[in-house]
Structures are given as structure tokens and as C-alpha cells.
Amino acid sequence: MRLPVLFAILTTLSASALAADVSVAVAANFTAPMKRIAAGFEQATGHRARLSFGSTGKLYAQIRNGAPFEVLLAADAETPKKLVEAGFAVAGTRFTYAIGQLALWSADATRIDAEGAVLREGDFRRLALADPKLAPYGRAARETLDALGLAERLDGRLVTAESIGQSYQFVASGNAELGFVALSQIWRDGQFLGGSAWRVPNGLHEILRQDLVVLARGEHHQAARALTAYLRSDEAREVIRSFGYEVAN
């Protein structure tokens, strides 16, 4: 019976007296939502999250070479798994904090219809997508084209971007009429930010699970645990959704 009281006292204590910094490596695609989540986290717990952004591949190389991070928010599920297997992350701390949504996007407000039929009609010169070998969204885009049976037909018209950010720039600058981007790039608070888009159904490609994991140097770090708990909270999930991601149940 006393336990909840004790717990409440402990959490209050941890929020004031034991407030600490936690260094978080964040996949670049999650930059905007994470900045907002970090502000909410600081208010709710008193801990401060110091954010470092980079591509998941770079962050992986850095962590393996001694980077001072306590938590990793990856853009995929494999990287956290590999880090646990190699002993750089703590087993049992992995979970899916967000599910990425793929979108076909054009800067032109009339070009894309609600069903994405424009892909079949083929009335465009350039279709941008991120490199399937480098970026999970690129792979999902490729899988979508395969699932629609369009991969071969569109082959000469595909432009490959180094990342999903570059794919966005190709389309935003009008150099590609269409492109596969992350919904999070073009979606805010329940609506598209501009242009026209088709939200690609999750059934057309493998689900874009983004997992986090507590890293070895965060194992006994209280603020690291507090942050992973906060990322499961309703407030955090609300923010994540407002930026165009889904959350796991």
C-alpha cells in the first residue's frame, strides 16, 4: 500500500534533486518531433535531453567507436538489434517508438490524386526516391513500385537521392515532378503542408518500424530510463502522431 506513495516521492525527488542530462542520438528524420518531445520531457521530469542528430548509419558507426550517447532513436529496427547483439546496447530495452509513413508527393497541388493513380498513368518525367540500399524509406518506395508492378516500366525515370531529405529537396525544388518522401516531411497537425500527396498504404511495403534502444553507457542512467518511459506517454505519442508518424499499440 505504501509503495505507490514511495514511488511518487521518488519520482518527485528524481525530478528535482536528481535531474540529469541524457545524451540522445536521434535519426535525422525524427529531428522535428524529437525537439518538441525533449521540451515536454524537460518540463515533465526536470531532466534535460541533449540531442545529436545524424543518419542512422552514421550514428551506428559513432556508437561502435565510443560516442557518448545513452539512448539511440534509430530510423529502423535492425540497427538497435545489431547494437544489442554486439554488446553496445542493453537487451530488453528496445521498442518501436514510431512507425514511419511513406507518401508520394508533388509540389504541384493538382498533380497527385487520392489513390495515387498518377503513378500508373506515367505522366511525368522524373520520380525521386531515396536510395533503397541506404534509406529505409527508399526501400519501402522500391517495394511499393514492385508491389504495383511498375518498377520496370519506370526504371529510366527514377532519380535516386542519398537520403529521404534529398528526395524531398528534389521534389520541393521542382526538379522531380513526383517523389517518395516521408509523410513526416509534408504533414503537420492533421494536414498536408502543401502540394498534393498520396499516403501509401502500409500493406504495399514492409512496415517502417523505428526502434529505440538504451545504449550500454545509459544502462544505469536514470534520465535515460525516464526518457524511454516518456516516449511511451500519451503526450509524446500525441506529438509523434501530429508529425505524421503512427505509433505502435
Add this chain to the structure above:
Amino acid sequence: MPELKIGPEDWLAIGLTARLAAVTLVVLFVIGTPLAWWLARSRSAAASVVSALVAVPLVLPPTVLGFYLLVLLGPQGPVGRLTESIGLGTLPFTFAGLVVASTLFSLPFVVQPLQSSFAALGERMLEAAATLRAGPLDTFLHVVVPLCRPGFLSAAVLGFAHTVGEFGVVLMMGGNIPGETQVLSIAIYNRVEAFEYDHAHLLAGGLLVFSFVSLLALQWFNRGRAPAGISGADA
């Protein structure tokens, strides 16, 4: 959308960048000056090998150089194990690590202008100084430095500006840590990734103006004087 202005986060990055470029420039001159002198004077095979090595960063993609430095200087790398065993810790993700990386990366921009101005100097001036009983240091400070001023100036501007503009190496080696390794170019990258394009444009525009003005000033300054040579009117 909040009012668009340079905030404390940005000033942190700008200050860090200026500090990095200044410290790096000092290290570059300390290493680069004797190195350039040797390269300009020596005809040995070793000199051509070293000369090629110094120029490698001009060709190598920055992220590649950054990756090798990360591995080499990290806890599992040979250099990292050495620095750890003598109590220095490892260099990646620290300011000192950025200085090392930037020095390597900007070395050709300092060595090459110095080397060509040393080479243009010729022997006669040095021999004349020697007959007047000037010691090597005396000769260097009072003959070489004044004659090679355009070379030193080019080296300083290029070395400084190139360090300010560097991105790939510092992102890989530095780890994008606010206040420690998050320099201006990386702050721009963060703004872009956060979809804060206006803010990114503001910072990028500032960087562009800075680079252009420093290069333009260099042009004006160097145009105003004769090239360093043994028979120049200003000699």
C-alpha cells in the same frame, strides 16, 4: 512560426566554429610552415610522397576521411588505444578531436600557398641574408615572412574559411553534440532536418556572405602588391 532571428543555440554554434577555426589555424601554421618550407626546398623522393599525402584531403570525400579518423582514433583504433593508454582519452566527439580532424582536412589549403611562395623565393635572397650574418630564424622572420606575406595571408584565409565551412568530417568525428562539436555547418543541417528552412537559409546566407567577403578581401589585398620574388620592387 516564431520570429526569425539568430538565437542562443546559433550563437553557441557560431562561437564554437570561430574557436575551432582559430585554434586550427594556429596548429596549421605551426605544422604547415616547416612542412611547406621542407617541401619547397627538398628534392628527395620522400618530399613528393609527403606532398601527395598532404593533398589527399582535397580528393577524398569528407565522410570517408571522417570515418577513418573515427575508427583510427576511437577506442578500438591503434591511435585511440595509444591516446587512452597515456591518459588522454579518445579524441572523437571532443573539441580536441575536431581540431585534429580539421587540421588534417585543411592542411593542403595552408601548405600549398606557403609552398609555392617559398619556392618562388629563390636562393639569392637567402644567401644575401647569410652573408650579412643573419641566423636561420632571423632570416626567416625578417626576410622570408615579409616577402611571402601574400602566401601567408592566402594560407590564413583559406585555412580559416575552409575549417568554418567543413561539414562531413566534423559530423562524423564530432557527433553533432550541442556546445561541444555542433559547429555552424552542422547547425544548418539540423535546421534543415527539422524543416526550419527559413532559419537554415538565414544561417547559410550568413556563412555565404562571410566566405565571399573573406575571399574578396584576400583578392584585393594580394592584387595590391607584387608577387613575392627575388627581384621584386618591394624586396
